[in-house]
Amino acid sequence: MRRMTARPANAHQARLLRLLRDGGPNSRAQLGDQVDLSRSKLAVEVERLLETGLVVADGLAASRGGRRSHNIRLNPGLRFLGVDIGATSVDVAVTNAELETLGHLNQPMDVREGPVAVFEQVLAMAAKLRASGIAEGFDGAGIGVPGPVRFPEGIPVAPPIMPGWDGFPVREALSQELGCPVMVDNDVNLMAMGEQHAGVARTVADFLCVKIGTGIGCGIVVGGEVYRGTTGSAGDIGHIQAVPDGRPCACGNRGCLEAHFSGAALARDALDAAQQGLSVELASRLETNGGLTAVDVAAAASAGDATALDLIREGGNRTGQVIAGLVSFFNPGLVVIGGGVTGLGHTLLAAIRTQVYRQSLPLATGNLPIVLGELGPTAGVTGAARLISDHLFSPA
Amino acid sequence: MRRMTARPANAHQARLLRLLRDGGPNSRAQLGDQVDLSRSKLAVEVERLLETGLVVADGLAASRGGRRSHNIRLNPGLRFLGVDIGATSVDVAVTNAELETLGHLNQPMDVREGPVAVFEQVLAMAAKLRASGIAEGFDGAGIGVPGPVRFPEGIPVAPPIMPGWDGFPVREALSQELGCPVMVDNDVNLMAMGEQHAGVARTVADFLCVKIGTGIGCGIVVGGEVYRGTTGSAGDIGHIQAVPDGRPCACGNRGCLEAHFSGAALARDALDAAQQGLSVELASRLETNGGLTAVDVAAAASAGDATALDLIREGGNRTGQVIAGLVSFFNPGLVVIGGGVTGLGHTLLAAIRTQVYRQSLPLATGNLPIVLGELGPTAGVTGAARLISDHLFSPA
DNA sequence: CTACTTTCTCCACTCACAGGACAAAGCAGC
C-alpha cells in the first residue's frame, strides 16, 4: 500500500483532522457544530480532504429524525508508529489515525547500548508488528527518549543516562529507516501527551505528569501544550535537592530526589534491607531471583511487608515534598503520577498526597486531584503517536 | 478632553497598535516590513486607525534617499494609569500610550487597612498627578495587588497578607471610580511584564521574575505570556519549604522560604543581631531610627558590616536553593531578581548565583543569566500600564 | 399522502487581500 503523503492545506483542514482524531467518526453536520464555519465552507474543506485521501466517507449513520448523514472518518488505513525508549526497556506500538493501539510490543533493553543497537531492536520490533498484518507501512512515527531533546531538530542533548546518544540525529536517522516523518521528544513529555489524549488529563489545560521510573522526570503542560523549556530540559526534577546533605548522586551533588527515590534507588534500598535482615520477605525474594527490583518491593508491600511499606512511604514523602514545591510554583489543575513505580500504588500515592496537601497553600491544593496515570505502559507510545499526528495534522 | 473609547477592529489593527507601542513612531513603510501585509491593505488599516483617533500622523520624517515618510504614532493624548499596591506602600504612575512614565508617586501605606482606605489613597494620588497637568483623564488603568487574583474578573482570592481584600471586586470598583477600563493582576506578574516591556527581559520568551519584598513571589512568563495557573496562585513560592523543620511561618507550616528570607524576616534577624550586640553598625542604626528594616541591613552591608553581610548571604543561599529547583523544573532563559531587597545588590545576587549554578544541571544553567531587575520601583507600574494596554490593544 | 425534520448541495454576493501601475516626493550628478 502506498503511504499517505498529503497534509492539510490550511488551518481549517488541520482542525477537522484533529476533531476526527479525538472525537472519532462524525457527520458533516456534527463537524459544523464544532468548527464555527458555514456549512457550505465546511463542505468544501471536507470535499478537499476526501480528495487527498486523508479522510473517507463510508456508509450512512442512523437517522436522527431526518435525512441520514454520511459517516466522515479518518482514513482507516493510516498507521502511526509509537516508540518509547526507556532506560531498561523499549515499547513499540502501532496505532490507527484515531490513535487506537492495534499492536504493542515490549522488550527489555539497556539504552546505554547506544543508538545503533537500540535502533536495530526498534526496527526489528516494528517489522514484527508489520508482519503480523496490522500495518503495511507507517505514515509517521513518534519516538521518546529518556533525556532532554532539542525538539525542533529531534536530537538528544547531553542526556545523563544515555551519554552515547548525545547529538545523535534520532529524527533524521529514524526517518531514513522508516521512510516517513518522525518527531522526537522526551519520554516524560510523551507520557503527559498520552494521558492528555486518552487518559486522566483529557479535560485539563494545565497539569503536571510526574514519571517515576529508573529516574524521575516531570511533563509540564501549559494551556494544552507541552512546555519544553529554553534548552529542552524543563521538567528535569530528578536532581532537585530533596535532602540537604543527603546521599551522593551521580550528578555530583548530594541529596538529589533521584538519589533518594527512583526505581534504581528503591532497588538498592531493598537490597540493603534484605542483606541486613530487616525483611524476611525481601530476603527470600533476593534468594529466589538473585537480585531485587522495584517490582519486588511492590510485591513485598502488597504482601504486607513492613520494611517494603516503609521504603515506599519514605520515598513518597520525599517525592511529595518536591511536588509540593512545584504545586505552589505552578498551580496545576491536576497532578498525574506514572512510570514504572505505579505498581507501588496507593501507598505511594497516599504519601505524596499527604505531603502536598500539607505543605502547599490551600488555594493551590483546594481543588487539586493527585492521581495515578490511567494508561500505564501504553501512555508513552500513545503520546508518541499523538506527537506525530499533531505534527502531520497541522498546516503544511 | 473626552477619552478615547475606540478599540482595534481586528487582529491587524491590534498588531499595529502594539508595534507602535513597543517600537515607537514609525512610517507606513516600516510598519509594512514588520506585519507581512501588502502595502495597500496596511494603508487601509492605518487609515481606519487614524479615523478612530487611536493613532495620529504628525509631520514628515527625514528622507532616506526618497520621498519622506509620514510619522505614524499612537495618539500622544492617550494616558494610562499604573497602580502597584505593595504590602507597605503604594506606587501610582501615569504613562502615555508608549508606556513612558510621565509622572510617578510613591506613598507608604499598609495594605491591611483594607480596600476602601487604599482606594481613597490611590484615587487621591491619581488626582494629584492629574492636577499636575500631565493627564486630563485616563484611557485605562492597570493595578497590581500583593496576592493571588482571579484574573478574568479582577478579584483577589484568599490573599494571605491582605485578608480584608478577599473577594473585593477591585476591577469593577476602580473602573467605576475612574470611568475607564481596568485590569487587575498580581504585583509580581506586573513586575515581570514591566521587565519584559522595558527592562532586562525584552528579548526572552520564557523567564522567571523573583520579587523579594515583604514576601517572596515569582512571575512566570511562558512564550511571552504571563502564566497565572489554574486558580491564579502560580508563582507563590514564598511557602515552599526551604529549611526542613525550620522556623514557624504565618501559614502554619515550618521552614517556608518566606519565614527565612524576605524583607520582614531580614528586619527581624537584624533586630535580633543588634540586640545581641553582634553588630555595632546595626545597633547604632537601631538606636537612631528606633527600628530596623531591610534598608538598614543594606546600608550596614555596604558599610562593610560582617553581620549584615552574613544575613544577606544566608538569605541568598536559601533563596538560591529554591530557585535552583525552579530552574531545573522550568528551564528558563533568564532569571530576574527584583523587589524591595534589590538594594542588597550583588552580595545577594552572588549567593543566589552560587547556589543555582552549583545545584542545577549544566544544560539548564549553561546559558542562564541571573540578573537584577533594571526598572526598580517603576517595574510594577510599567507592567500595570502594559497590562491594560495589552487589553485595550486587542480586538474588541 | 401530508407536514415536518435533518442533511447536504448549489449559487450569488460580500469582503479581505495581493500585487501591479502609478503618482508624489526626494536625492545626486551633470
Add this chain to the structure above:
DNA sequence: GCTGCTTTGTCCTGTGAGTGGAGAAAGTAG
C-alpha cells in the same frame, strides 16, 4: 534646470475565502 534613480504612498482590479439563503434529498410521524 534636467535626467535618472530611490523611497513612499495611493489607486485599482483580480482572486479567492467565506457567508447565507434557497432548495433538493432523504428521512420520520401521523
